[in-house]
Amino acid sequence: MNILLVSIDSKYIHTNMALRYLKANLSLESKLLEFTIKDDLMIIEEAILEEQPNIIAFSVYLWNVEKVVKLIESIKAKSNAIIVMGGPEVSYEPVYFMTNSKVDYIISGEGEIAFDQLVTSIDQNNSINQIPGLIYRENEKIIQNPIRIINNLDSLKNPYHMIEDISKLSTRIQYIEMSRGCPFNCSYCLASLDNNVRFFNIERVKKDIFYLMANGVKTFKFLDRTFNYKISNALEIFDFIIKNHYENTQFQFEITGDLLPRELIIYINENAPKGLIRFEIGIQSTHEATNLSVNRIQNNEKLMENIRLIQDGGIIDLHLDLIAGLPLEDLNRFSQTFDEVFQLYPKELQLGFLKMLRGTKIRREADKYGYLYDSKPPYEMQSNNILSKEDILEIHYVEEVLETFWNKGFMPLTMRTLIEREVSAFKFMNSFAHFLINRQFDFHRYQLSDLFVRLSQFILQTNRNNNQILDVMKKEYLLRSTIKTHIWWDDIVSKIEKNHLFQQIINEHPDIKIDDLFKYSTTIHFKGHYLTIIYYPETKRIIEY
Incomplete structure (x- = not known):
């Protein structure tokens, strides 16, 4: 049985953990092929067919679903391979994809156990009607088996120790999990469709981090939808990475900002080196009515207080998110949200637009708010009844x-x-x-x-x-430049001025050579005086007179 796991990632640096979990938990041998959305379809298809697979499994997301559907149609015309799709884009409206593509099977929800059971059943010609989350055809009818979550996450085999990954670890983002599921019910978010929050054993998570750091990983991104949902676990992980991190390593977390204890922020501010930890906080809107309309409860006062405490510490890299197009927030009200958040002057503020994702409550309620949205991924809203x-x-x-x-x-x-x-x-x-x-x-x-x-x-x-x-x-x-640069504004410092200034500089700074001033420096009029920047090969020196 030749089993092929195919990933079409948005960028090379993104590591597809879903397929690695499948591979690690399969009873039979499999091979992983990875591409990006920039790769030509014909090249991807040729690479797949060259393997002569019996089963092909695609990991399907917003960014690759159209490519995957086209690939499946083309492959089916040239191969008898059985094709399976899984992932968030196909999990919540699987009947649509069973009807509108050539796929043989879809697995909804977590796939580690279900895919292994499917492959084993195909290999042994066994029944598939008890495989959790499996969607298939039987007598021209589409059958949907009930989804069953994996309660014991520690029963899953580890996907991080694959020998073939070691050489790539230092150049990619390493995704890692402490938990699965989300406790909240935001109506625009797929994470809200799984409210069963489950945790991996925290010692297992620590061992994985140690192993990955030792093998060159520099950037970790936790996939937990609300990393700080269980504060004791969050604090233990923060403490662990502060005490055990490798140099130039960064850990990224999705955080619910108003649930952060003040003491936790202070602990990080006082103990972590700058840049080790990055928080991504989704504010989305500061309009209470809007938040309530999408089943989102947010304490804006506590949220802003926590963000200011993070900003004041200067230790945690901070990324904030807003979503334009949510219900009950017209242009004027959204501009107010934007202004309130921008006043925090975050290092990064991402302004996104509402996506009407398959399976979400807000997509089902589109008519209620008069939404028009793109029919193709990423299903971005075009307008609603007040925008x-x-x-x-x-x-x-x-x-x-x-x-x-x-x-x-x-x-x-x-x-x-x-x-x-x-x-x-x-x-x-x-x-x-x-x-x-x-x-x-x-x-x-x-x-x-x-x-x-x-x-x-x-x-x-x-x-x-x-x-x-x-x-x-x-x-x-x-100061943005690393070499002597030309100025874009009209400012002529005369030769006489420059000679006089340079003589003054070398008199007061004997370590500066006159040749370096002429060769490496730029001088401008500045605040009624002069600004000279010397662009040495390894550093810059700033002198104001």
């Missing part, structure tokens, strides 16, 4: 500016200095976006200097001119 398509477009404009001018970290001090003077960060970014669009600015192809030039033009043309802002911008631009 027009034009409103959504305005939010998209803000998202473009946010991503390019804030999240990429090119000019955080400049942007903060600017926005602190504004009534609304949302309105500022929206106005700036229109300015850029009217000048055919390409948000996806630009040089660093283009960003500073466009922003300075906007500042001047909208009467936001302020010498302090422009000085901050110029200094930040020069």
Whole structure:
């Protein structure tokens, strides 16, 4: 029996743990083939058929479902292989995919036990009618076996110790679990469809982390939907990684921000090195009515207090999420949510748009709120009864500016200095976006200097001119560079000025060589005086006079 497990990942650095769990828990031998969505379909198909498989299992997600369906149709025309699909994209509306694709079987929910039973039954020609979560055809009818969760997660064999993975570990994100299931019922989220929260033995998790660090993993991402649901476990893991982490390792966690004890944040702030821990906190909306409409209870006051405590500590990397397009939140109310959250000045603020995912309650309630959404993945909402398509477009404009001018970290001090003077960060970014669009600015192809030039033009043309802002911008631009760079603004420091300044510098700093000043430095007028930055091969030196 030749069994092939096929993963089409969104990026090479993403490790597909679902198929590794299947492989580790199979009674028969199998082979894993990994591709990315950028790979050509013909190349993927040829690689699959070259293996001459009897069974092909695809792990199916939003980003690869269309490719997988096309692949299955093409493979079925050339091979008698049995094809199985599993994963979140096919688990909740399996009848649709059984009807609209050439797939033979679908496994809904956790697949480790079910897939092993299916493969064994096919190999031994046994009955499949008791296999949990299996969807199949029988006498031209589609049969759905009940889903059965895996209560004892420690009964699963370990997927992290595969010899063939060792050489790749240092270059990929390593996903890891402490628990499965989610205690909450957010109506837009697939995680809410499994409320049975179960935990792996925490000592097992620690051993896995140790093994993976020892074999080169630098970035860990916990898959737990609410890592801090069980505070005692969360604290034990935080304590473990603080005391045992390898250098340049980072651990990422999805956190419910208003459930974090203040003491836990303080413990991390006082004991962890900067950058070891990254929190991803989904705020989504600050509008209480909106949150209640999607079955989400959130203590905004406690949430903001905790985020400020995290920010003040300067230890934990922080990523915040918002969702545009939720019920009962029109353009004005969403701009308020955006402003309230942006005032925290997080390192990263992701502005996403509501996805009407298969199986979710909000998709079933689409008519209630007048939702129109894309029929193809990722099923993004286009409008609802209080947000027009034009409103959504305005939010998209803000998202473009946010991503390019804030999240990429090119000019955080400049942007903060600017926005602190504004009534609304949302309105500022929206106005700036229109300015850029009217000048055919390409948000996806630009040089660093283009960003500073466009922003300075906007500042001047909208009467936001302020010498302090422009000085901050110029200094930040020069500090972004690692080599002597040309300035984009008109500022000529005469030869006489420069000679006099350089002589003053070497007189007061004997360790600086005059040749290095001429060869490696950039000098500008700054705050009525001068700013000189020397770009040495290994470092920079800043001198203000």
